[in-house]
Amino acid sequence: MDERGDFIRRDRKWHPPAFTPGYKTSVLRSPRCALVSVEQGVGEKAGPLFFPRGGLDPLDNDLICNFSKGGEAIGERIVVHGRVLDENRRPVPGTLIEVWQANAGGRYRHKNDSYLAPLDPNFGGTGRCLTDAEGYYFFRTIRPGPYPWRNDGSDWRPAHIHFSIFGEAFVQRLVSQLYFEGDPLIPLCPIVNTIPDPAAIDRLVARLDMGQQMPFDALAYRFDIVLRGRRQTFFENKREGN
Numbered sequence: 209m210d211e212r213g214d215f216i217r218r219d220r221k222w223h224p225p226a227f228t229p230g231y232k233t234s235v236l237r238s239p240r241c242a243l244v245s246v247e248q249g250v251g252e253k254a255g256p257l258f259f260p261r262g263g264l265d266p267l268d269n270d271l272i273c274n275f276s277k278g279g280e281a282i283g284e285r286i287v288v289h290g291r292v293l294d295e296n297r298r299p300v301p302g303t304l305i306e307v308w309q310a311n312a313g314g315r316y317r318h319k320n321d322s323y324l325a326p327l328d329p330n331f332g333g334t335g336r337c338l339t340d341a342e343g344y345y346f347f348r349t350i351r352p353g354p355y356p357w358r359n360d361g362s363d364w365r366p367a368h369i370h371f372s373i374f375g376e377a378f379v380q381r382l383v384s385q386l387y388f389e390g391d392p393l394i395p396l397c398p399i400v401n402t403i404p405d406p407a408a409i410d411r412l413v414a415r416l417d418m419g420q421q422m423p424f425d426a427l428a429y430r431f432d433i434v435l436r437g438r439r440q441t442f443f444e445n446k447r448e449g450n
Contacts, residue, residue, distance in 0.1 A: 224402035231398045232359050268336045271307075271349035275332030282328050283312025283350035285426035288386070288414060291343040292373065295436040299343025304374040306336045307347060314355030323355050348426060351388070359398055366393035366400070373433065386414045386431045 226238035267274040272281045288307075292300040310316045310333065313325030317333050331350060339345045352369060356362045368385045375381070387394050394400055394413070403409050411434070420428035 222408050228402040231402050269347035271335045277329050279330045281331035281350045286351045287348050287426050287428040289346040290430050290432040292339050292433045301339055301341045303339040305345050307369055307371045308334045309369045310352040312350050312353050314353030354393055364393055366391045366397050387412055389413055389415050
């Protein structure tokens with residue numbers, strides 16, 4: 209029996225318009241013509257039906273240690289955890305989640321990042337994990353720092369962690385980022401403000417979860433990821449809907 213339930217119509221106003229002048233790079237990147245929906249072929253649907261857990265290193269989900277050069281990463285130690293759910297709040301097991309972020313000073317380990325904050329020799333800023341049978345995921349990291357960027361002179365990005373989620377085929381990849389509860393830079397960010405619905409912005413905020421802290425080690429933040437439906441998490445590369 210098919211238990212997926214009725215089709216849930218998506219609210220197209222949930223996603224920001226492609227052309228948002230307050231976010232300067234959208235002026236050149238936004239399409240000038242209406243988007244066209246194209247049916248997927250075999251090439252788009254092919255891929256691994258699941259990602260083998262044996263393909264991951266035990267430290268892949270520990271960004272504090274997985275780039276160690278003899279020490280641990282410096283900064284506020286945190287845990288980020290949650291569940292990947294479908295539109296009817298059922299768990300999605302075996303989902304590969306990749307994360308990348310700036311270090312505690314707000315600098316990425318990337319050749320094009322010229323921010324004056326120093327690099328941490330023991331922090332690479334990347335990790336990955338698989339959801340378990342209940343759709344649960346977990347990783348330990350350093351809370352990233354905010355950083356300036358050349359939008360409208362010098363805007364500041366709130367602390368955030370990028371993530372991508374892979375489905376059953378390689379083209380089924382969703383990309384977004386999470387923010388942290390209470391960050392005063394969230395309402396000031398031009399990228400955040402491209403999202404018209406405050407409820408959609410709220411879906412991108414990880415909540416402090418004292419019940420899951422690691423005593424004398426790390427605070428915990430909970431961030432559930434909803435793939436479709438009325439409570440869908442906003443994804444950057446699927447603005448038109450998933």
